[in-house]
Amino acid sequence: MNFYDNVGKLAIGSRLRQLTEKITEDATQIYQLYNIDMNPKWFPVFYVLSQGASRTITAIAKEIGHSHPSVSRIISEMAEKGLVKEKKDKTDGRRNMVSLSSKGEEITEKIEAQYADVNSAIEAIADNTRHDLWKAIEEWEFLLEQKSLLRRVQEQKKERESRKVEIVAFNPSYQQAFKALNVEWISTYFRMEEADYKALDNPQGYILDNGGHILVALYEDTPVGVCALIKMNDPEYDYELAKMAVSPAAQGKSIGWLLGNAVLDKARSLGAKNVYLESNTILKPAINLYHKLGFERVIGHSSPYERCNIQMVRVL
Template sequence: MPDFYSRTGKMALGSRLRRLSDRITDEAAAIYQLYGNDFQPRWFPVFYVLSEQDGRTITEIASEIGHSHVSVSQIVKDLARNGYLEERAVSGDRRKNHVFLSELGRATAVRLQEQFRDVNDALEAAMAETSYNLWGAIAEWEHLLERKPLLRRVQELKKARESAEVQVVDYQPEYAAAFRALNEEWISKYFRMEAADYAALDHPDEKILQPGGHIFVALYGGEAVGVCALLKHTDGTWELAKMAVSPKAQGKNIGWLLGRRVIEKARELGATALFLESNTMLKPAVNLYYKLGFRKITGRPSPYERSNIQMELEL
């Protein structure tokens, strides 16, 4: 094994598997030549399923072997060009061509049987020399990745690592510009700034903090990338409002962290419920609120034209 794989470890799993696959494919090509068969290894899955059941469509073959329709279509063309297959419509289903082994294909299928037996026996003997069942391991990994793809596993770990690096701090005057800019950015992208927005964003001390509310700021790498406010209304109700996360910092769980901090603070202050307003076109935001425990309500008057959904969390 090259030292490269010792240095990279599992990071190069795909490259190492590809190297092994390329080696086996090259040896398979040599084995076909050994038995006098002018045949390419990549044709095998398509050819084999047709030798089991002739007259299948390309879609059926692709589903059977787990290849894309485009890949199977190209292999069928190559096999037909070399005289192993032929395509034709069948009675009762003339909208699709079905694929059949030609006379040469059927003769080749018979001739390949001896080669298949020898190859199978050679592989069984090779596996008997190993400490691990490669065939079983491949099946296990296929099931593992089908249940949760590697990409999603890495995304989850990346999100968890970056979330751990986010700090949620109390508002300070130095964050006033970020509080306004982050909110104005998303509001202007989807809607328009309204009077209630200008009042809260231009005068956070007067409109949010002095009446007993709080503002929290999410810092990532020392930069303010998310904000959220806890508003106390004159009727004694509490509102989660003005949540905004910078597009460049999305995917780091910042909305969840801010939402949880606001909920914790509301509980500390003795609130029995927390409400919010949003718009259903903001699907990621609404889904976040549901995950935080909020449920849809109706009936509250709203100062915002854009609001078409109200939600509440009982504390």
């Protein structure tokens, strides 16, 4: 059974590495065929230097898309073979300029025939394929430059795990989690205040009995996030989004986003025209979440919390 047919795209790195190794092995023998003493991995550096002007290692690395340490190692290896030379930059003595040695220049003349034959061989392969590998590589490089494979996998992981999150209404069995999750984040950044204890010690009397609601995020049946929608006695604002907390162990699963949207949907179902909140700008992920949810900064009323330095509202 063909391993790659069985595993599929999961093994893309292994398959590309195998293809690279096969081509590199052939390249080594091709250099020998033309009596050129060259390591295939040196080629990008050699080719750049063969264009004439001397360059710094930094400039070479930038041009070929390699790291500075990688190019530095290649230059050292080529220098041992006598293919390159280094000298101080006349305008900046702190920089070394790299160029081909006379031995390297000789290879530049000898290698032209190899270039022509290799190019013809590759074009012949391309003529017998249905897909243009070169263009496909360019497309993949462009897309991965915009967003790495790691980032894309992280997003898929987050989306998959977020589908396991269930948002449910508060009941007394969640009171301990409601308090613990909030105490955890408040104590990490600030200090618990009187208004915190009022809401967290008696959510039934302080929030629910006054027309508010509390939503709980469950991940595999465990409470990992909470958020309250508090009815406000205010002519300007209808409800307040408050006491949102997510367990650090459950972050990265879009729980804050899911809770925020669920609270806004709840407010709409209650006929609210807007939702107000108070926060602190030190909580950058939270502020970014609120902006993403559509909240905008306002100058609100006096806050019962010392830690409050930003007030926001979401018009529904």
